[in-house]
Structures are given as C-alpha cells and as structure tokens.
Amino acid sequence: MNFSDQGILVILLVGLVAGWLAGKIVRGAGFGVIGDICIGIVGAFIASWLLPRLHIGLGAGLVREIIDATIGAVILLLIVRLVSGGGRRW
Template sequence: MGIDSIIVWLLVGAIAGWLAGLIVRGFGFGLIGNIVIGIIGAVVAGWLLPQLGVNLGSGIGRAIINSAIGAVIVLVILSLVRRA
C-alpha cells in the first residue's frame, strides 16, 4: 500500500466521520476521532451492505457514502452502549 492510498483512506475517513457526526447529533470527536470512526464505518459498511445486497456504484463518492453509512451505524451503537 502506497502513501497515496493511506492519504485517501484518511481523507475518506475524515469526511465520513464528519458527515456521520452531523447526522447523529451530539457526536463530534475531532479530526482524529472522525478519521477513526470513518475508517471503522468503512469496515462495517464494507461487510454489511453487500450482505444486504446494496450496491451504491463505484469511485470515491461510493467510498464516502458507504463509510458515512457505516459510521452512522457505529455512532448509533455507541450511543446505545453509552445509555446502558
């Protein structure tokens, strides 16, 4: 994996985490937290969406949307765990 791939992962993670933070009110983890949440969200969505038969296209836009969906799922689970 090259440095350019790592930079793309970080950018997609940051954007997805930021979008998820906007969608799920009350969550803002800063730049590093958003990157981590976005990357975890990408892993979750990368596994979950194909299981559901969802295909959102291709390219960087797909990566951001998938990661944001996964990040929202992660944030909702985190909010449920925090309340318990």
C-alpha cells in the same frame, strides 16, 4: 496488505469526511480530526462487511466509498449511543 502513500492518504481523507458527516447526522457535531478519521475508518469496515450482504451498492468510485463509510459510521455511532445509555437523546 501493501498501501502506497497515496492510498493511505485516500483512506484518511475518506475516513475524515465520513466521520465528520456521521457526526453531523447522529450528534450534530464532529469529533475532532482524529476522532472523525477513526470513526470513518471503522465505519468503512462495518459498511464493507454489511452492505454487500444486504446487496446494497450506492454510487461509484470515491463517492461510493464516502457514502458507504458514512453509513457504517452512522451505524457505529448509533450502536455506541445505545450501549452507552444515550439512546433517548436524538
């Protein structure tokens, strides 16, 4: 894979926004800039694998990427919360 500087910047921006949104939805706070970016990027990978299999497509362009990454990040945070034993505290 070959990314341009602009492509990497978009990936980081989408990861940051998606991770921050997922943190607000699941926990009520963000995880810091680096944590939000990591959660958002991993969430984007989860969503890019899961959502096409469920035939779900929301929005278009950059908005779609942020929505998909946020959905994946929320799924990731819920799984982490269940595995870590914090599943009772919503």
